[in-house]
Amino acid sequence: MTPPAPLRRRLGRLPFFAVSAALCYASTSLHAAETSTLQSGDTAWLLTSTALVLFMMIPGLALFYAGLVRSKNVLSIFMQCFALTAVLSLVWLACGYTLSFTGDSGGFGTLDKIFLKGVTPSSTYAAYPNIPEHLWFAYQMMFFLITPGLFIGAFAERMKFSAILVFSVCWSLLVYVPTCWGVWHKLNFFGLTHVIDLAGGIVVHITAGVAALIACIMVGPRRGFPHTQMMPHNLPYTLAGAGMLWVGWFGFNGGSQVAANGNAAMTVVVTHISACAACVVWSLIEKIKVGKPSALGIATGSIAGLAAITPASGKVGPVGALCLGSISALVCWFFCAKVKQKFKYDDSLDVFGVHGVGGFVGTVLVAVFASPFFGGLGYAEGVTMGGQLVTQLLASLYTILLSGGVSIVLLKVIDLTIGLRVDSEQENQGLDLAEHGESGYNA
Amino acid sequence: MKKVEAIIKPFKLEDVKEALSEVGVEGMTVVEVKGFGRQKGHTEIYRGSEYTVDFLPKVKIEVVVEDSRSETVVDAIVKAANTGKIGDGKVFVSDVLEAVRIRTGERGADAVSGS
Numbered sequence: 001m002t003p004p005a006p007l008r009r010r011l012g013r014l015p016f017f018a019v020s021a022a023l024c025y026a027s028t029s030l031h032a033a034e035t036s037t038l039q040s041g042d043t044a045w046l047l048t049s050t051a052l053v054l055f056m057m058i059p060g061l062a063l064f065y066a067g068l069v070r071s072k073n074v075l076s077i078f079m080q081c082f083a084l085t086a087v088l089s090l091v092w093l094a095c096g097y098t099l100s101f102t103g104d105s106g107g108f109g110t111l112d113k114i115f116l117k118g119v120t121p122s123s124t125y126a127a128y129p130n131i132p133e134h135l136w137f138a139y140q141m142m143f144f145l146i147t148p149g150l151f152i153g154a155f156a157e158r159m160k161f162s163a164i165l166v167f168s169v170c171w172s173l174l175v176y177v178p179t180c181w182g183v184w185h186k187l188n189f190f191g192l193t194h195v196i197d198l199a200g201g202i203v204v205h206i207t208a209g210v211a212a213l214i215a216c217i218m219v220g221p222r223r224g225f226p227h228t229q230m231m232p233h234n235l236p237y238t239l240a241g242a243g244m245l246w247v248g249w250f251g252f253n254g255g256s257q258v259a260a261n262g263n264a265a266m267t268v269v270v271t272h273i274s275a276c277a278a279c280v281v282w283s284l285i286e287k288i289k290v291g292k293p294s295a296l297g298i299a300t301g302s303i304a305g306l307a308a309i310t311p312a313s314g315k316v317g318p319v320g321a322l323c324l325g326s327i328s329a330l331v332c333w334f335f336c337a338k339v340k341q342k343f344k345y346d347d348s349l350d351v352f353g354v355h356g357v358g359g360f361v362g363t364v365l366v367a368v369f370a371s372p373f374f375g376g377l378g379y380a381e382g383v384t385m386g387g388q389l390v391t392q393l394l395a396s397l398y399t400i401l402l403s404g405g406v407s408i409v410l411l412k413v414i415d416l417t418i419g420l421r422v423d424s425e426q427e428n429q430g431l432d433l434a435e436h437g438e439s440g441y442n443a
Numbered sequence: 444m445k446k447v448e449a450i451i452k453p454f455k456l457e458d459v460k461e462a463l464s465e466v467g468v469e470g471m472t473v474v475e476v477k478g479f480g481r482q483k484g485h486t487e488i489y490r491g492s493e494y495t496v497d498f499l500p501k502v503k504i505e506v507v508v509e510d511s512r513s514e515t516v517v518d519a520i521v522k523a524a525n526t527g528k529i530g531d532g533k534v535f536v537s538d539v540l541e542a543v544r545i546r547t548g549e550r551g552a553d554a555v556s557g558s
Contacts, residue, residue, distance in 0.1 A: 337492075341491060341492070353490075
């Protein structure tokens with residue numbers, strides 16, 4: 001085995017440092033290199049990416065959503081993001097990780113690594129021997145907690161805090177875990193073996209987007225919707241949050257290559273290009289349809305473009321990313337501005353319209369833009385564009401059915417037991433005071 | 444004594460304050476208010492959802508002066524707050540029955556005059 005680059009450099013310098021301390025250090029490093037496959041560059045990038053993805057949840061997503069609700073509910077959004085971060089991290093430690101990334105018990109992993117049992121600093125996850133297993137655990141934990149984080153925007157301003165926690169934990173174990181296990185661990189999702197989903201178009205965005213749509217319908221609209229005016233109370237929060245999400249997404253997608261190499265660099269480039277294209281297209285649509293390009297519009301566009309490139313960012317080139325970002329802006333705008341108005345579901349912060357639809361667009365169209373014709377990296381051996389398209393569509397369909405079905409059952413059970421909504425008086429008062437006993441703004 | 448209440452465009456507050464200082468008014472109360480008259484509101488669009496904003500932000504200035512000065516004060520406000528465009532606001536004048544300066548206990552015109 002070739003020693004990793006830093007070690008080669010150290011050994012090369014050895015004759016110039018003929019001191020015993022250096023010798024000692026070099027010999028222990030050499031010993032470690034013989035038994036370890038860890039790559040320090042990859043490890044450093046994944047450590048960074050882990051922090052970037054956590055930063056997307058708190059404060060990125062929290063700010064993005066908090067600015068869009070009315071001022072009486074601003075803290076409830078922050079609280080939900082922080083609470084989900086804490087609770088789901090503990091669930092990931094207890095059983096989420098082992099059920100997602102250990103072995104095979106048919107539909108799930110095994111319970112061999114509950115509470116990270118047996119994992120030491122020198123352990124590695126089989127598919128990625130270049131980074132420590134603790135890091136794989138931590139990086140994947142961030143995806144586990146941001147996915148339910150996404151759907152809280154759909155039922156914002158009315159769902160009970162306790163119901164949100166129960167729903168998120170159960171949903172994560174019953175929807176996220178099997179999807180993650182099939183798509184990312186077993187590489188066989190209900191029989192589909194060549195699903196392309198680098199960073200979670202299916203695992204994160206379609207699962208969360210579908211749950212969001214179901215939940216906003218089953219929880220019901222906010223009181224007064226759509227007649228009462230419910231304008232965003234602080235768009236600067238939302239814009240700041242969108243910017244943080246954009247930055248964090250470099251770790252979300254770029255880190256998903258699990259290496260600090262050319263693929264990671266390409267992934268970061270196409271991620272950024274897709275976001276930029278979607279910003280421009282969303283603004284153009286608004287200019288044409290409404291007359292003025294809006295700040296909320298450009299921020300929403302960026303997130304649509306980022307959601308769409310997520311599954312595709314390991315396969316498409318810059319031109320493919322440009323096309324994908326542009327298309328995602330068109331389709332997501334249509335869902336937010338037209339479809340939602342037509343069917344009058346109160347997906348309050350457009351989780352389905354932006355994340356669900358954006359993720360779906362990317363998941364399906366990667367089959368097209370992965371083609372070398374568009375500068376993509378092509379398909380697995382023996383797979384054609386048409387075959388890939390069918391795979392992507394089927395994987396999306398299975399995910400929609402799984403997430404939709406489980407969400408309906410869970411929400412029904414919660415409704416019949418602890419209840420889904422706060423009562424009307426509490427809703428009028430605002431969740432900040434009613435559920436958390438405090439106010440966001442005390443001038 | 445008269446109370447002069449003026450509802451004006453917010454960006455005119457500085458101009459009005461200066462005009463009142465020039466005619467010798469030494470104190471005033473200012474409140475940020477919302478409302479509409481002939482100006483009506485406007486439409487705002489968030490991700491395709493249209494909202495009509497009827498209540499526009501205005502500033503209300505309240506000044507209490509001796510009867511003899513109320514006309515001067517009203518003129519100063521009207522001159523300073525005028526843009527000629529719809530939505531400039533209104534001035535209301537009403538009688539005030541009593542005034543007390545809390546620190547000294549002075550009453551009536553003494554309570555609202557300078558020094």
